[in-house]
Amino acid sequence: MADSTGRKPSLTSRLARAFKSKSSGEKLRKKSWGGPETRKPSISPTTATQTGRRSMGSAMRPDTDYYTDQIDIQTGERRDDTELLHSLAHTGSFDSLNQAFKEHVWHKDSPRGNELFSQLPQNVWEIFVSHLTLPAAASLALTCKVIQTRLGSDIFTILNQPLHREDKISFLLLLDSTLPKHLLCYQCTTYHRRTQIGHEKLKATSIPNPLYHCPLANEPTPIPLNHRLIPSHRLPFPFTQLVIRGQRYGPSYGIPADALSRRHRPSSSPWTHTLSYSINSGHLLLRSTSSAFAAPGLPPSGQRNLLYCPAEDYTPYFSVCAHWRDGLLMSLCKCALSHIPIPPPPITTQLHAGPAITLPKPAGTIVTLCSNCRPMRRCPDCPSEYLIELRFTEDRAEPVPSMRFKQAISVTRWADLGDGSTPVGREWAAINGTGEAYESFEHVGKRGISGVFEQRNGVTLPGQRMLSLNPKGERLGEEGDGWY
Ligand SMILES: [Zn+2]
Ligand SMILES: [Zn+2]
Ligand SMILES: [Zn+2]
Structure with missing residues (x-):
């Protein structure tokens, strides 16, 4: 850059200009990357300083000029590397993607899920269910009415048999997150309503403290439903x-x-x-x-x-x-x-036996x-x-x-x-x-x-x-x- 006298400004004067205080009251403003201002050809170092863009590296290089380096020879526009980087990022909304997804994946004439399920032949369902565990098949039967009709209620009858007690518990546990006011009882494999919701307190074993009403509460159980902690205190499961x-x-x-x-x-x-x-x-x-x-x-x-x-x-x-x-x-x-x-023993007692005595160890001995x-x-x-x-x-x-x-x-x-x-x-x-x-x-x-x-x-x-x-x-x- 040449000044009015035609000479290149010295390094000292360029540094002074780059860091001079804003006495004119013009404040540094963050520039929007897509605004029209960035498109304005500006080759003045003063303007660049006013827009808050400073480059220590360029200012300290005496053989090159930062501002002229940034100007496109063909168009005369100043190149902005920051703008270039930001323009690579996604800036719009994702509506267009959603639109494209709807157009290509889901069509209004596509059959609805339950219609699709009802069209499957019965033997396909049977093969499908034969690959599932009992709790998984029972969960599938609960998903919608169409599947429930196709699978029938036999799954639940089988699940209720004493032979499949563990499967029933596994199935019931899948419902745990939907029943905050109930608790699964392992005596009768049933969800009972909690009688002290939020106020359940651990008490001594001798104090009756049922958390729900269970008809089998006093029946003996083959599995331990409490663990002994200390005398008279047990932790019920x-x-x-x-x-x-x-x-x-x-x-x-x-x-x-x-x-x-x-x-x-x-x-x-x-x-x-x-x-x-x-x-x-x-x-x-x-x-x-x-x-x-x-x-x-x-x-x-x-x-x-x-x-x-x-x-x-x-x-x-x-x-x-x-x-x-x-x-x-x-x-x-x-x-x-x-x-x-x-x-x-006390020193007097020790002295009866002889002159040698052992002093007691100081308190606090580890x-x-x-x-x-x-x-x-x-x-x-x-x-x-x-x-x-x-x-x-x-x-x-x-x-x-x-x-x-x-x-x-x-x-x-x-x-x-x-x-x-x-x-x-x-x-x-x-x-x-x-x-x-x-x-x-x-x-x-x-x-x-x-x-x-x-x-x-x-x-x-x-x-x-x-x-x-x-x-x-x-x-x-x-x-x-x-x-x-
Ligand atoms: Zn019970
Ligand atoms: Zn042990
Ligand atoms: Zn020891």
Whole structure:
């Protein structure tokens, strides 16, 4: 570009012009890419600056002129690269595409779907249905009146037979998302209307708490419909249904997982329990932490008295899976109890024996468990993980202030309660000791149920070895002699 004197402007003057302040009050305006302004031939650097288009790279190149570079030699128009790029994108509406689709795919003379179905010969329908499962065929029969007429009602008669109970449950579960005010009952394979919609609360086992009216509610059932948590507290299966439905379809279908969380401090036992729930990948996870103050140097009878609940057939006070009698769980608890340090006798008593005395360990001593009872353990037959700890905790019921802090044994169990679809589901059946064999070290991922649960609560568990709770693979149950 030449100025009025015919000389090319120096680099300094061009930079100064490019970045000079807008004293004239003209503001930088974003230019519309398709507006007529961009078509206006403009070769003045001042105009380019006013329209907000600056190029540091060109301004610093003394041998070329940005503005003249952008002018088409043939037409004299200024080329706009930004405009060029934007013009490649789709800018109109998609109406034309919809129009084209209607014209080419759907024609007003095309037969309607149900007319098309009614024209198919009966044997084609029979071949078609023979390739479907019973729940899929029943779902197909419900899609429209034409198909229902062609398939008949035989499918539903077959589905209602006791032989096809599992197929009926699979079919009914397909309707779950359409029935927020009902709950599928596994006693009579029927949807019952919820009687406490949105107010369902977990209560102690002794308190009647039906979620719907079922004529078979008091009948015995071959499948476990509740899972023991702690003494006098069980988790009925309908609560897992409610929590999973609420998370899957919306609040009107159930209750949040937190609504099940509880703290229990029963007066009948020395244990306190904290039960928390969480949902991960459509599965309800449980964490149950139970703790009790333990005296040092307990004899075997004292350990049993602390660990087992006589009112519940000597089941442990804390939450356990159905396989607790097999394996090491109880012996590990006893091992942990044996690590509680025994305080030395009073100094005066020690002095009777000689001048050497042992001072009591300072309060707050952390007891390290041995390599046997410290690692986390996973039940090989169900999705349950256990961690045994000794915690130095304040006993507020202790009248002597100097004795208030004591060692307490704590047993934490993490369990996967399944996806709440059916009580014969893999996880629910496994923790209750029914169903097919469950290989937990194959099914549970590397992080473990405990890792997943704690990470969802924002806690990262320290690296722990995960060992088998039953390394010898014993399956003796009550017949075994090591559990008591
Ligand atoms: Zn029922
Ligand atoms: Zn130990
Ligand atoms: Zn188990």
